Amino acid sequence: MSHRDKLSYIILGLLKTEPLSGYDLKKKFESEVGEFWQANTGQIYPSLRVLLNDQAVTFDVHIVGEKLEKKTYQITPKGIELFNEWLKHPVDRYPIQKDEFMLRLYFLDDKNEENLQKLIEEESIVHQKKLEYLIKRQKDLFGEDEKNKKSGHYLVLDFAIQRETFKKEWLDSLLKDLK
Amino acid sequence: MSHRDKLSYIILGLLKTEPLSGYDLKKKFESEVGEFWQANTGQIYPSLRVLLNDQAVTFDVHIVGEKLEKKTYQITPKGIELFNEWLKHPVDRYPIQKDEFMLRLYFLDDKNEENLQKLIEEESIVHQKKLEYLIKRQKDLFGEDEKNKKSGHYLVLDFAIQRETFKKEWLDSLLKDLK
């Protein structure tokens, strides 16, 4: 009851808004929540089975087309309770954010200047590209629509954009210092 | 030869500067590189054994006090080659940064205002505390010493500080918007 992995809670959270299939969940992890959590079928289907077993979710089978079976999972009252319990509890521990780029920076420092500059430039481009992608997504999803600006979805996208902007600026500033 | 986990490369990188024991490595992962990568004995000792087996490192035994045996590992030319190879290769993939707080924000949005505000305030305090800790470390380690400002160690600490500052500001600004 008490010890349950985070993925289960996230699945419950997603099901709280709308019924979803395993495949739908996978899509969610590629888009909406994908900036902050990811999971694929290797985790999703086994996790759904556990939740089903614990009566935190149920499912209906829908036929798509002629015979393709789609299992649409719904959250149960027990599932809602579990989810709310998790949401109430404070975030217990902060695992560090592993960052391979920062490690390379740590190892390279000023002994190896050409490589250093190239490393930083490449990293800056990566964040630039990601930023462009995120801004496009924000525009597509929300446009000028002011009334949605407080939604969770908007907030997480906004944070991702600010985060990428920050990192790119830090990199570009470092690059300027090196020259 | 080619397929090797990142931890191995990081250990090699750390050994490139100075010989270290397993215990020393553990300490490094708690301090210097700890903001961007962590590992404990459950990974370090097995990893050292693999590196030893592949002749990427060797070790000497030193006696501390009367009989406590300390194995000091050194990097070999083969180890240096492996490490340099890794450093040259571009960072291949960017695993997302999992963030439980952002997920909660996504789930809470504006339906649950009291909880939302509390969640953000608590998160802000966490980053404030971390910031204070990092600034103290920076001061202790570098002080007003300008000549070290380009070292890898200084850079990663600076980035960590800027990152925490950014996140705290984003949170505080969100909190202001909510009121």
Added chain:
DNA sequence: ATTTCCATGTAAGGAGTTACATGATTTG
């Protein structure tokens, strides 16, 4: 008609954490 997407799942293995076990040395 072929490619892409929808849809459900499993198996194997790698990465990482937690807990334990043992003992020496240093510090207060």
Added chain:
DNA sequence: CAAATCATGTAACTCCTTACATGGAAAT
């Protein structure tokens, strides 16, 4: 002399990724 730290290691477990297997439906 007790507590904290130094020091090496293993076992069990969880989490997560990768790759595979199968097949239907929709789009071009």
